[in-house]
Amino acid sequence: MQQNEKNEINTNPPKAEFTKFDLGESDLPTLKNVVNDYESLFTIEQLEKLTLLIREYEKKTSNQIAIVSIKSIGKYTDFSQFAIDLSNYNGVGQKEKNNGLTIVFSKTLRKIRISTGIGTEQILTDEICEEVIEKTIIPEFKKGEYYLGIEKGITELMTKWE
Template identity: 60%
Template sequence: MRKIARLIIFGFLIFNVTNCKTVEKKKPNPNPPKVEFDSYYLGKSDFPEPKGFINDYELIFTPEEQVKLTNIIKEFEKKTSNQIAVVTIKSIGKYTDFDKYAVDLSDYWKIGQYNKDNGLTIILSKTLKKIRISTGNQTEHILTDEICMKILSDKIIPELKKGEYYNGIEIGLTELIKNWK
């Protein structure tokens, strides 16, 4: 009985081996067809990916200055749950309006807690000579456009004009935090 079972298995194997086809490997096409995607489809945007509290894409701040600014923001968030991001950029991509870019970047990064909308973003471009404070919907009830503009014109911009970018942002952050209670 075992011999018959072995013969059946052996015959089955021989039958399958003789019916196998050899598959030839094809050489890759040296001129593959080009596939084109538009930037929206790929999920690309004009916005850089957030790195943390300080997003210095223009390399304005020293590592020590970034740490100091981060500590100010972290301490404030710990006490209040309000979120702040500082962003430096060289370009606004396809945008033509810096203020629109700043608002859209803040929305895209979702600065502030979802259910509180308590975020604030400072977007600065040394190259473009522009700065904007963008607030979340709840934040703007406390830090109104008038307050933000006054802090920009009285505290931040005078320092920026002197080339003191870190001092301008630190003074501005301190003043915003003082008013955001």
């Protein structure tokens, strides 16, 4: 049992909080951070670096980026639709600007998708996103360098997006 500051015994056990996704009731997780590593592919230092990079970029531009690694897409059969729905479900990007970008990838499923808001896709077209995936991110992923692939990919996207 835990003791509080007054040395009294605390009989209330700590509460575990689960989301509908954690409990298998929803196929879409609620993103709690700008980098959501559900496959545990990044070290703490890598998570911190990516988070700082994304937050600094958002301060400078107001554009929002979310990174999600995921083992499963639940009942979904289309990875691209999962990525779009995940981004919309979590409201990535400012509503009035539609300036969000979500990179969803899965080492387990060997899939990756960049989902953009309507305002974003006017600059970062599907062709540009596909090129970044094919020429920048996937070559690093093939070497097992998931952090490097994502870091290089978002850096390139940020440069093109400004």
